[in-house]
Amino acid sequence: MNAAVYTPSAIETAALRSDRFRLEREADWKRLEAIVTRMEKGRLRGISDEDLLALPGLYRTVASSLSIARETSLDAATLAYLEGLVQRAWFVVYGPRSSLWTWLRGFLGGGWSAAVRAIWLDVLIAFAVMVAGATVGWLLVSHDPEWYYAMVGREMAGPRVPGASAQVLHETLFGQPRQDGLSLFAAQLFSNNAQVSILAFALGFALGVPSLLLLVHNLAGLGAMAWVYHQAGLTLDFAGWIAVHGTTELFAILLAGAAGLHIGRSMAFPGNRPVLQATAEAGRRAALVMTGVVLMLVVAALLEGFARQLVNETLGRSAIGGFMLMLWSTYFFAFRGNAGLTRQQEEQR
Structure with a gap:
């Protein structure tokens, strides 16, 4: 008697795709998040010159990841995380350089x-x-x-x-x-x-x-x-x-x-x-x-x-x-x- 062939369900396939997508790009996301967090807290001295130079490129990379995630309908948690990170990074990269006062x-x-x-x-x-x-x-x-x-x-x-x-x-x-x-x-x-x-x-x-x-x-x-x-x-x-x-x-x-x-x-x-x-x-x-x-x-x-x-x-x-x-x-x-x-x-x- 032949063993039954296992076919992954659509949900499992989507989860695997989402996990693979995240693992391939997560390092850049975490690096950008760390830089943005330090800048939001005013800890500019703790940011290396290398990270400051990489900031615009990391922002564009994460923004691209968000665009792909939306098109491929990845899980809601990943989308929410990327949207929040891109929004925070935008204010750091392109936001006003001085306070209202x-x-x-x-x-x-x-x-x-x-x-x-x-x-x-x-x-x-x-x-x-x-x-x-x-x-x-x-x-x-x-x-x-x-x-x-x-x-x-x-x-x-x-x-x-x-x-x-x-x-x-x-x-x-x-x-x-x-x-x-x-x-x-x-x-x-x-x-x-x-x-x-x-x-x-x-x-x-x-x-x-x-x-x-x-x-x-x-x-x-x-x-x-x-x-x-x-x-x-x-x-x-x-x-x-x-x-x-x-x-x-x-x-x-x-x-x-x-x-x-x-x-x-x-x-x-x-x-x-x-x-x-x-x-x-x-x-x-x-x-x-x-x-x-x-x-x-x-x-x-x-x-x-x-x-x-x-x-x-x-x-x-x-x-x-x-x-x-x-x-x-x-x-x-x-x-x-x-x-x-x-x-x-x-x-x-």
Whole structure:
């Protein structure tokens, strides 16, 4: 009687394949895991130069093993182990080289101001365009008040319209928010300026032209509204009302427009560099500026929501606005700090 031929089951075959796959590659996995564990614990001195040089190659080897394991449907335990190891190794090999606190210290300690100074020409151009926009708005409305509604809009204007009495306009500046809707108007103004800042930066790729047009349109509305208060003899009161948050908010718009223009100008005039290289370098500087713009908008929102409501007289509002303008100007154009730290971090990335 012939002995029965033993045929391994599908489960046994899969287990044998998984064991063989693991035995062939496990040495590299364990070596990578040991290196990653030491680096996660900050024990860099315990890692040899040989292991550090081998780290990128080991990472790619284990990542390849994970890809094969997924395709061949190896056991769940092996897949889970490899996925966890590859994820940990990725952060060690490609993750950020500095902590959030270190980056923030470099950013606020000179990196942001250095980025703003690096685009000084674009800042000057954007500033000139904003002044021109406010002037155009003032002149257009002074010649034909109907232009006011095209630049400001009836919903946003509310009672602040050409021909309104000085008493009504005065109440919009110093009255209680629940009586005249000042809080709603302030929220609308902040939302509008935040959108302008984002769009002015985002549309910079179109050679900077849309960024400049947005600045003109936004400041034309401000100039038109300033004329309305000027006609009522409330120019200084209106300036103080705007200054509380405006010196921060308008500065943020200025930087956002300059950042967008910087990208567009680098695309149009790359110099001796390839267009992609010039645009990439400009994009990194502009992105750093825009990170700060977001911070400025948050500060402006706080000033708008608290300082302007708590301080109900022109001199105090002007003092707050003047102080913020001096603070931003000093930081951007006089403060140097440790900008080199941020540059080193960018080079590492």
